Amino acid sequence: MQSVADQVREGSALSDAVKSQGNYFPPHFAEMLEGGERSGKLDRVLERLAEYYQQLADFRGIFFNSILWPLVQLILAVVVVGLLIYLPAVLLPDAETSRTDLLGIGLTGERGVLIYIGIVLTTLIVVAAITVLIKNGYFSFLSNWAAHLPWIGRNLRVFAEARFVQTLALTIESGVDAASAVDLAFRCAGTKQFQSKASQSKQAILQGHDLHSTLADSQLFQEETIEVVELGEASGRLAETLDKHFRHLKSQVKSSMAKLTYAASAAIWVVIAIVLVLIIFRVFSLYVDGMGERATDVIQGPSGF
Known part of the structure; x- marks a missing residue:
């Protein structure tokens, strides 16, 4: 920032000073400043850029708040499974392994929980690596695949559409x-x-x-957005019209994130319910086996064999 201030003091344009900083500033930041300088609306552009990046921060906040509860549920589910592996063997140290394996996956006691922790950590590392690769342009087919899913894709696309409208309004107003x-x-x-x-x-x-018509040809936008753009073009107030529409899309983003959150929560609870049902059947089968062994002992007892 000091370098930018020094260059501006020496007579350089603000956009040129920003460009000279390489990747320090966000993408396309200098281009918007340059447009504001050409149009004589630099003060307005700076004000709009502040709003723009605040809204991006709001979007990130909406997203992270939306995934927070499903993540908490997932963590709790992972912890519960770990306890179900560890506790039976600790509480019943003399019992057979088959009786302490409530999940029926062959993991019990300290050794079992250590193996389970290793599996969880390996999964986290793989997920983190895939996330980094996606951010760097690899595995782009995964995001494209998600975007084409009937219900999930539509809700995710609202987020991108809102950012598009927000950016278009800013760049047009910037000149x-x-x-x-x-x-x-x-x-x-x-x-x-x-x-x-x-x-x-x-x-x-x-x-x-x-x-x-260009936006309609892309087949990425809601009919409502295309109509708003057409109205803005006809009235000569496109930036203002897009601004108003962005506020509407922002409410759609919140609604879409809420829907995705509920879906993720429901999916996690379904998995938890399946695990609980399996545990119930497992415990019941152990109980029935135990009753069968007791009955056999009672029958064989009087015979003396």
């Missing part, structure tokens, strides 16, 4: 030309599905196509 604004908006949407449409949409705008 960036329409083709570059569309290109930036698609690239900032945050999913490969949207980013893959950036170049062809930019070319369509350069060839004279209307913005709303």
Whole structure:
């Protein structure tokens, strides 16, 4: 930041000073500043950028708050399974292994719980590695696959659509030309599905196509969004219209995240219920086996054999 301040003091444009810092600032930050400088609205652009990044932080907050409870449930489920492996062998040290294996997976006592912890840690490492690889562009087919799922994909797409609308409103108000604004908006949407449409949409705008028809051709947007863009183009107040629509989409994002949270919670509870049912059947079968052995002993007892 001191370097930017020094360059501006020496007479450099703010956008040039920001560009000279490499990857320190967020992607496309300098391009929006440059658009604001060209249009004479730099103060407004800076204000809108502050709102933009605050809204991105709000989106992240919505997402993490949505997944927090399912994660807590998952952690509790993992702990409960560990206790079911460890406690029976500790409470009944003289019992046979078959009687302390409540889960029927061959893991009991200290050795069993250590193996279980190793499996859990290995799974966490694999998930973390896959997450890092996805962020670096690998396994993109997984996000594309999720985006095409009938119910999940639609709810996830609202998040990207809201970011697109938010970015497009900001870039247009910043004075960036329409083709570059569309290109930036698609690239900032945050999913490969949207980013893959950036170049062809930019070319369509350069060839004279209307913005709303270009978005319709991408087949990524709700009909409502396309109608809002068409209205904004017709009225000459596209940035303002998109701003209002973004607030509507933000409420949809919260609703979609809530739905996904409930679905994840339900899935975890189904798994827990299945485990409990298996444990009940396992304990019942052990009880029946024990009763059978007792009955056999009683029958054989009087015979003297």
